[in-house]
Amino acid sequence: MTAPGPGGFETAAGSGPYFGEFGGRFVPEALIAALDELETAYEKARSDPEFTGELARLHRTYTGRPSIITEVPRFARHCGDARVILKREDLNHTGSHKINNVLGQALLTKRIGKTRVIAETGAGQHGVATATAAALFDLECVIYMGEEDTRRQALNVARMRLLGAEVVPVRTGSHTLKDAINEALRDWVTNVETTNYVFGTVGGPHPFPAMVRDFQRIIGEEARAQVLELTGALPDVVAACVGGGSNAIGIFHAFLDDPVRLVGFEAGGEGVETGRHAATITGGAPGVLHGARSFLLQDEDGQTIESHSISAGLDYPGVGPEHAWLSSVGRAEYRPITDAAAMEAFLLLSRTEGIIPAIESAHALAGAIQLGREAAEAGRRDTILVNLSGRGDKDVETAGRWFGLLDEQALREERA
Amino acid sequence: MSTSTSLTAARLDAVRAEGRAALVGYLPVGFPDPASCVTAVRTMIDAGVDVVELGVPYSDPVMDGVVIQAAVERALAGGVRVADTLRTVEAVAGTGVPILVMTYWNPVVRYGVDAFARDLAAAGGAGLITPDLIPDEADDWLTASDAHGLDRVFLVAPSSTTERLALTARASRGFVYAASTMGVTGTRASVGTQARRLVEDTRRAGAERVCVGLGVSTPAQAAEVAEYADGVIVGSAFVRPLLDAASVRDGVAELGRVVAGLADGVRGGGR
Numbered sequence: 169m170t171a172p173g174p175g176g177f178e179t180a181a182g183s184g185p186y187f188g189e190f191g192g193r194f195v196p197e198a199l200i201a202a203l204d205e206l207e208t209a210y211e212k213a214r215s216d217p218e219f220t221g222e223l224a225r226l227h228r229t230y231t232g233r234p235s236i237i238t239e240v241p242r243f244a245r246h247c248g249d250a251r252v253i254l255k256r257e258d259l260n261h262t263g264s265h266k267i268n269n270v271l272g273q274a275l276l277t278k279r280i281g282k283t284r285v286i287a288e289t290g291a292g293q294h295g296v297a298t299a300t301a302a303a304l305f306d307l308e309c310v311i312y313m314g315e316e317d318t319r320r321q322a323l324n325v326a327r328m329r330l331l332g333a334e335v336v337p338v339r340t341g342s343h344t345l346k347d348a349i350n351e352a353l354r355d356w357v358t359n360v361e362t363t364n365y366v367f368g369t370v371g372g373p374h375p376f377p378a379m380v381r382d383f384q385r386i387i388g389e390e391a392r393a394q395v396l397e398l399t400g401a402l403p404d405v406v407a408a409c410v411g412g413g414s415n416a417i418g419i420f421h422a423f424l425d426d427p428v429r430l431v432g433f434e435a436g437g438e439g440v441e442t443g444r445h446a447a448t449i450t451g452g453a454p455g456v457l458h459g460a461r462s463f464l465l466q467d468e469d470g471q472t473i474e475s476h477s478i479s480a481g482l483d484y485p486g487v488g489p490e491h492a493w494l495s496s497v498g499r500a501e502y503r504p505i506t507d508a509a510a511m512e513a514f515l516l517l518s519r520t521e522g523i524i525p526a527i528e529s530a531h532a533l534a535g536a537i538q539l540g541r542e543a544a545e546a547g548r549r550d551t552i553l554v555n556l557s558g559r560g561d562k563d564v565e566t567a568g569r570w571f572g573l574l575d576e577q578a579l580r581e582e583r584a
Numbered sequence: 585m586s587t588s589t590s591l592t593a594a595r596l597d598a599v600r601a602e603g604r605a606a607l608v609g610y611l612p613v614g615f616p617d618p619a620s621c622v623t624a625v626r627t628m629i630d631a632g633v634d635v636v637e638l639g640v641p642y643s644d645p646v647m648d649g650v651v652i653q654a655a656v657e658r659a660l661a662g663g664v665r666v667a668d669t670l671r672t673v674e675a676v677a678g679t680g681v682p683i684l685v686m687t688y689w690n691p692v693v694r695y696g697v698d699a700f701a702r703d704l705a706a707a708g709g710a711g712l713i714t715p716d717l718i719p720d721e722a723d724d725w726l727t728a729s730d731a732h733g734l735d736r737v738f739l740v741a742p743s744s745t746t747e748r749l750a751l752t753a754r755a756s757r758g759f760v761y762a763a764s765t766m767g768v769t770g771t772r773a774s775v776g777t778q779a780r781r782l783v784e785d786t787r788r789a790g791a792e793r794v795c796v797g798l799g800v801s802t803p804a805q806a807a808e809v810a811e812y813a814d815g816v817i818v819g820s821a822f823v824r825p826l827l828d829a830a831s832v833r834d835g836v837a838e839l840g841r842v843v844a845g846l847a848d849g850v851r852g853g854g855r
């Protein structure tokens with residue numbers, strides 16, 4: 169691990185635009201004014217008790233924060249008998265951690281006087297959260313979603329439309345999340361005067377990586393205190409899944425300067441060696457995509473390579489710049505989890521604890537199984553804190569197919 | 585804006601001496617296929633384009649509208665590589681018409697900023713237009729373009745502040761690319777009224793040469809922009825004939841006619 173310098177990793181991480189050699193603003197000049205406006209508004213808001221108070225009130229009375237922690241001993245038996253504790257972001261209103269960020273950005277949108285929000289979404293969770301906040305704050309809302317994902321997550325498309333949002337299926341490029349971001353950026357360049365881009369993860373141009381992290385930081389702050397209270401000690405390891413990296417950075421941050429291992433689990437798809445995966449740090453290389461310098465999946469010409477994952481929310485060829493930095497300085501580790509391992513953990517948590525996780529979060533659960541068993545082999549019984557970033561309602565059809573639980577014949581007859 | 589070694593600046597100045605604005609014409613490399621692209625660019629030059637802008641096909645072209653996206657997707661699907669850009673530059677350079685390369689930043693990062701600059705200069709290219717690279721992030725490119733004597737065209741937009749106009753004017757060499765409206769490439773019914781003011785403001789901020797792009801597609805629009813800008817940049821209107829045509833031969837012939845019309849436009853015709 170590289171020494172972080174005085175003040176520790178938390179200070180070294182800072183507020184952007186750069187995280188070591190990563191981050192920055194690789195965007196058209198036309199967007200710089202809007203990014204500056206957002207940065208200035210956010211800098212003011214973050215130290216304004218009116219803003220922070222309003223956000224805290226919303227979290228208490230709308231999101232349902234603080235989210236609880238749950239110790240899961242029956243599941244833990246499969247993790248080398250480690251102590252496994254879940255941070256229950258799945259219990260938030262709208263079903264995932266995405267709401268933490270969206271409420272912050274929606275409040276900020278009001279502050280800068282814009283009346284329209286746009287967002288990209290992959291699994292649909294960020295889109296649903298944004299549509300929810302738009303309904304709550306009376307904002308016009310347009311969600312860009314790859315056409316492929318609108319099919320995979322049809323229920324979430326209907327949810328967004330119920331909430332009053334317009335969902336635009338994106339048919340350019342590979343028809344997935346990265347193309348939805350391109351389309352949202354094109355919309356933003358065109359409509360920036362009225363429109364705020366509510367970015368869904370800790371990627372994109374500055375100030376998004378630092379701002380979204382700050383809005384997600386509450387996960388780790390709560391969890392750190394809750395675990396201390398429950399066990400009397402810090403956890404040994406914190407595990408989270410990494411798509412763009414917002415739930416992971418959110419839970420990692422409060423532990424950056426603690427003697428706690430931080431492990432991010434990327435989507436290994438069919439296996440990193442097959443090339444069909446979304447493990448950006450494990451299998452990618454540094455470059456520039458969607459406004460930031462970070463790791464990305466790319467070919468030798470710098471063309472973005474399509475990612476693959478059973479989990480739409482992790483199916484993204486980029487990753488937030490702060491994760492690239494945490495990896496490069498050795499403060500956090502990143503590992504791939506295959507579709508198969510994630511689905512096994514998905515089923516295991518459902519059967520042992522009665523909690524159906526999001527497939528994204530199941531990657532972190534599979535990680536906990538690995539980490540717990542490794543610790544057991546080394547003769548330790550670790551306490552592992554897992555960020556359960558979302559619930560699995562949206563994934564029931566995917567899981568049903570994977571495990572052959574759907575009565576396909578009956579489904580076909582019903583549709584006919 | 586330093587001009588000592590700028591091929592593009594010299595060309596724009598020569599055009600200005602004729603009492604008109606320059607026509608800057610865009611086509612993506614490898615579109616409709618690598619060989620036809622060379623033919624198409626030569627046709628553009630013969631029909632009156634003063635500066636050529638060759639686009640590097642890229643998987644995530646956030647500044648481009650549907651027409652150029654479709655062309656770029658076709659080029660990529662045809663297997664075009666970044667190295668084809670250098671080959672195409674080499675094939676069309678040397679006529680006195682500067683060949684600029686328009687590229688999103690990641691392909692250059694991947695190739696190596698200095699290596700790309702070196703190879704582009706060796707191929708006879710004039711420099712780069714960089715739609716998603718702002719001067720603030722361009723240290724490597726500023727160094728490499730100085731080392732290899734290349735132009736560097738950065739963009740300004742109607743939303744740019746006075747300070748940013750000055751920063752961009754200082755960093756640019758060749759010309760400053762003024763985006764006529766807030767938006768992406770594509771043809772539009774009218775060129776934004778913001779364009780004239782942006783050109784004036786950019787000049788006042790220190791730019792010696794300012795060309796206007798985004799949305800110019802007709803001779804009348806070209807004539808209008810030519811009244812106040814050093815150059816008129818046309819992309820989608822030149823790509824469209826090649827996208828729409830039944831054959832490459834028809835497409836190239838139509839491209840020649842469209843270029844000739846706009847070349848007339850920058851000379852004040854077509855109004």
Ligand SMILES: Cc1ncc(COP(=O)(O)O)c(C=O)c1O
Nearest residue numbers: 293411412413414415481528558
């Ligand atoms: C439940 C859940 N977890 C994780 C993610 C991945 O995003 P991030 O890595 O930004 O947390 C998503 C994205 O849609 C999600 O819905």
